[in-house]
Amino acid sequence: MKEFSRTARIADFLKRELGSFIQKELRDPRLGMVSVIDAEVSRDMSHAKIYVTVMGKDSAEEAKESLDVLNKASGFLRSQVAKINNARTTPQLRFYYDSSINRGQHISKLIQAAVASDRSRYPEDDGE
Numbered sequence: 001m002k003e004f005s006r007t008a009r010i011a012d013f014l015k016r017e018l019g020s021f022i023q024k025e026l027r028d029p030r031l032g033m034v035s036v037i038d039a040e041v042s043r044d045m046s047h048a049k050i051y052v053t054v055m056g057k058d059s060a061e062e063a064k065e066s067l068d069v070l071n072k073a074s075g076f077l078r079s080q081v082a083k084i085n086n087a088r089t090t091p092q093l094r095f096y097y098d099s100s101i102n103r104g105q106h107i108s109k110l111i112q113a114a115v116a117s118d119r120s121r122y123p124e125d126d127g128e
Contacts, residue, residue: 048091051098060097
């Protein structure tokens with residue numbers, strides 16, 4: 001159980017720090033507005049999957065250029081994190097597009113449309 005909490009702590013640390021470094025340190029115009037959504041660290045702490053979204057990009061294909069920039073900068077980002085991380089090793093970073101937010105927004109729109117459709121069909125029933 002202790003091992004899980006350590007990987008979870010490292011993942012949380014990476015999520016916070018990478019979000020900050022990406023915004024402040026990377027000056028590539030192809031990057032866009034990137035948000036770090038989640039991080040998963042392997043049990044042996046050697047690798048980390050970093051999940052991001054890019055504002056205005058609705059698919060991994062649209063976000064490909066931003067992901068390419070992040071993955072090319074992963075060594076730099078890893079070295080920046082290592083400077084403030086007092087662990088013996090800092091995981092290798094790999095960036096992935098996270099579509100869960102877009103899926104959630106899509107599902108929310110579908111639900112709103114269904115509710116609006118029901119209300120137009122049954123206007124006398126106010127949901128009680």
